Amino acid sequence: MAGNSFGQLFRITTFGESHGEAIGVIIDGCPAQLDVDLEYIQGELDKRKPGQSKITTQRKESDTVKILSGVFEGKTTGTPIAMIIPNEDQRSKDYSHNTNVFRPSHADYTYQTKYGIRDHRGGGRSSARETAARVAAGALAKLLLKTQGIEIVAHVSSVGKIDAPNVFIDDANDFIAEREKNIVRCADPATAEEMIEFIDGVRKAGDTVGGKVSCYIKNCPVGLGDPVFDKLHADLGKAMLSINAVHGFEFGSGFSGSEMLGSEHNDIFLSGDEGIHTLTNFSGGIQGGISNGMPLEFRVAFKPVATIMHNQQTVDSEGNAAEISGKGRHDPCVVPRAVPIVEAMAALVLADHWMRNKVVKLQ
Amino acid sequence: MAGNSFGQLFRITTFGESHGEAIGVIIDGCPAQLDVDLEYIQGELDKRKPGQSKITTQRKESDTVKILSGVFEGKTTGTPIAMIIPNEDQRSKDYSHNTNVFRPSHADYTYQTKYGIRDHRGGGRSSARETAARVAAGALAKLLLKTQGIEIVAHVSSVGKIDAPNVFIDDANDFIAEREKNIVRCADPATAEEMIEFIDGVRKAGDTVGGKVSCYIKNCPVGLGDPVFDKLHADLGKAMLSINAVHGFEFGSGFSGSEMLGSEHNDIFLSGDEGIHTLTNFSGGIQGGISNGMPLEFRVAFKPVATIMHNQQTVDSEGNAAEISGKGRHDPCVVPRAVPIVEAMAALVLADHWMRNKVVKLQ
């Protein structure tokens, strides 16, 4: 109810503050007998961790995950899986300046007003550090989906006004390999270079910039998603919008679909050797809220990071005018580190609906 | 779990198929002692009902709502409120042609595959007729919010490539009055005329077109929304994406925010007679997932209606090639009737979070 849980059958609950003892996650409902590849989970966390490159925050966290329960002799047992990531590089005094001052476009003011108290160190619970817990849980969800052949890949498709062209790499591993060749995580090498240069310039100017992540889900079977409120894209949308800094979500034809005619937009059904499929995919792989066997496709828009290295006008907790200048260690552009988070959240939605789909028919 | 419920504390469950006996909704958790203005609820349904004008479907349904429980002597009692809307104009035989043929970009194929059975008459459960139940429940949520001064208004801000300019009408009633002066429900009269003419042309061509609805929430207090997964905009996003034909959601700066610099995008805090507020509102009234006292602003993209009056290629349930031609009575453009649905879903989210916000502090 307090909004720290996600999913119904494959359900996670995250906890922890940016500068507390540790952050972590409980995964409840993961089926028993799943092989837990801890190295894979750690690898996913490594893609999100701070200090990766010149275009990410310099905060140093090894983000080493530890499993406390629910796994026995390398396999899940059906009991809750607790994962914990200790906080290490907690320079909390970096944040003493914002105890009583509200940083613009941050959550300081709203948390303080809602709860009457807040852990102001590094954003506390509102810090994107919480997403490390999601990545750990999402990695487990990916392992579950991999047993069914379902693969999820995302990459940075735009930074500011720099857009990547569509990338056609069918194989999920190849796609990821290509994307991981550059520090901005764009699967188009030429655009990647342009993006990196741009972000670096923004960083040097003490500024930040937004961007977009595109995500593809391959080999998704027909039937995932529930009609009415829990449509597959509605749950994906909520998942993405719950990631820090996200301001928009679209799937399939998305916003541009609103400009089209029905005669252009309809996806004609064909049938062939691989069974029923559609000629085009404006539906983004989802019809009536349920996956139709085509690849899922969606895009997520991230606003620029709010912490900039400029002086900014603001108010303090007494409502007096104040000034604040950016301190601490922050990302000039959040999207390169957001790629594994988008994938993780997508995996959590898919794993949940894959389980939910097991009980809809009498068998 | 099967996805027919929405909300946590103010929780609704809808039921009913397009051509069944009736559709309806149970509202569980509405606080006791709320005055129930049945005329207002019916008025909201009238804005959604079919057959309103030349640019909506000609199906005739009075959509008369009846309350079966939970209201005593004009007030809510705290017990579940059941509302029922009988189906009247069920020309089910209009749909006999699609018993075994999958209509392109509809839910026929996915429902049939997921459940192994479907009520094919008029789309059954996948029909947008289900949203009448949401509008009835949302009207009650609006009545609850009105006791707190919270007002929700939406209008059609684009049809195809025709965009309305920003509309500046502060008062919610004035806004609605202006919007209701035309059949397309756009609060800018000049654009409205253009839109109507365009839709009428599309209709005559047997085609359909998409569009966008913009929504504003006024007098929203600081503090609604929960951090992490149930961010206010994440719940709004899910609510909107769960409406039939929606392909995109953005709030505040939205997708265009992803192209901006932090120094442009940050909303500077000011303090004055009305308390703390922000100079700009790229945050769309939500920071850290929690309302900040500024107006909420979001936009919803609808794809074109899938049923067109053209012959289309498709497949049947055996996987053989088939042809289908649009029959039945359908909307050439869904957005005019979607306006009350967008408002209703927004009201359900706000009412739920207004209640949830009552228990976050020890008092």
Place this chain on the structure above:
Amino acid sequence: MAGNSFGQLFRITTFGESHGEAIGVIIDGCPAQLDVDLEYIQGELDKRKPGQSKITTQRKESDTVKILSGVFEGKTTGTPIAMIIPNEDQRSKDYSHNTNVFRPSHADYTYQTKYGIRDHRGGGRSSARETAARVAAGALAKLLLKTQGIEIVAHVSSVGKIDAPNVFIDDANDFIAEREKNIVRCADPATAEEMIEFIDGVRKAGDTVGGKVSCYIKNCPVGLGDPVFDKLHADLGKAMLSINAVHGFEFGSGFSGSEMLGSEHNDIFLSGDEGIHTLTNFSGGIQGGISNGMPLEFRVAFKPVATIMHNQQTVDSEGNAAEISGKGRHDPCVVPRAVPIVEAMAALVLADHWMRNKVVKLQ
């Protein structure tokens, strides 16, 4: 959250007041393709309905159930199933005497204080009339369980201090047939006669009496129930305690088990042609919260009905001393009509856990 829903995957929400327009239930999550035997459902309701015999209330309700949605051509479709039971014999004026006076051991005082308003006619929502909706939903759950061979039978095992001996009838249909031969629904004919005579005497004295219902679940597979909080017996216990007038629940050895030694109480495992089973069944078919393949056994204690035909001292809503005398039509003993309710609630728990058990292992 407001407590009108029960179950997770097989989830019901009931609505309606004793003297309102109708009562009903939404069943969300019932698997698709289940054959719906409406006659069977009506038959279960007939066992609960008022006016059956001289030892039940004389209120006359046909309790005819109508399905509004979710069933197509005799089968469930996976969409929500709405069932409605109109109220017919609403002699609301019988209740005008208790508008402002709190009936002893009823819910008048607590509802009025909690909500500040109540539908006082016939107890409103607190009336046991609500359980008709449970019986309708439970009948559907039983149909689901029957496809798996799981059978649920209950009977009246005590009235006041009259206890029935253990009944050994293995076949569920035979058990029910025997039980239905008498109006008190006790499967032991000799005890039944004694009970009927006793209840009739109590009725003539304008008094009421309590009793117990014993329930057996046959052919329950190993594995139903979840460890920790949702143990099978914990969910059964909650289900039973949620029935009006229930004051106690025990399973297996129950309260008498608290007096035993471990060496007496342990159920020794044996293995034979029918697989692993236990010699004794003090565990009541449940170990560690999970069914072990033995028959489930539990008992439910009902207090005497609060409405008696005597004058009683009480207070009114202003806190002044008042007197009340029983009016309206009430049961002298609730247990004969409680038998189908106990079975229905047990069926709802079992159906839910049967579904939940489908997703616990990777397969």
Place this chain on the structure above:
Amino acid sequence: MAGNSFGQLFRITTFGESHGEAIGVIIDGCPAQLDVDLEYIQGELDKRKPGQSKITTQRKESDTVKILSGVFEGKTTGTPIAMIIPNEDQRSKDYSHNTNVFRPSHADYTYQTKYGIRDHRGGGRSSARETAARVAAGALAKLLLKTQGIEIVAHVSSVGKIDAPNVFIDDANDFIAEREKNIVRCADPATAEEMIEFIDGVRKAGDTVGGKVSCYIKNCPVGLGDPVFDKLHADLGKAMLSINAVHGFEFGSGFSGSEMLGSEHNDIFLSGDEGIHTLTNFSGGIQGGISNGMPLEFRVAFKPVATIMHNQQTVDSEGNAAEISGKGRHDPCVVPRAVPIVEAMAALVLADHWMRNKVVKLQ
């Protein structure tokens, strides 16, 4: 869904196995600004911990709780509170004997069959060690309730066939002080002595024995509990039945109420200086599922511990006959250590319903 969470608004999720790294609990929804008295929480854990006296298991665990999140400068912040209790004295090899053999009346067989895998060390997740996490969370719930003056006290009211007389100590602290004077936690000193002697004899005989815990909730306001399924006693019943070894629950008149007449059982309303109350309390403080301002009273029956130091016949995982002899360190009687668990679970139910009651009326 997997049953490791409890509560709606004040919601806990426990994790951890008996012989894993740690056990713990996430509390989500605890209101902000509550003072966290860590010493009090530890004190509650100390009452449950093993190795307290000659009549408890000799396993040594300090059960030192650590808070990882959600508390800032001694107060709750409204974010999830993670508490962790490391496992110390893990003599897992004590359990190597039961890897492939099912211990009678334990959860070995049902877990193995349900999940196809189990952590057999010390019962794994089925071990009562999990209840330490509940006691930690329940202690926080008690702190919340104490701010409202609500007090919960329990004691051992029977061991085997030894019953304590009713104890009349009005003040909660005095009651606890009296109870804590003896190692069996019975508030009647004479009976306590008898119980201790009896348990010690049972222990020496390598056997175990059951017992009962009685619980009283004082200063409970009118209005807690929700009608229909989430009646206050139904939620208390589920809470208690979810505790390891519990086989029965009754409140107020309980099972004996089923033998009474309505004219004896009805609780006459009186009104006086302290407002409306009842002359008797057969209702156990709950009417229509809602607290009526009288003390809550309920009793919980525990079966004897299954692990005895005798040789017992059983089967192994291949279904072959086998023999098992009790090893490890176990309690001869569980009720003395169950007292804080019963109180903790009651506190969790009360805290949840206290919060839920804040949103039922429009205000």
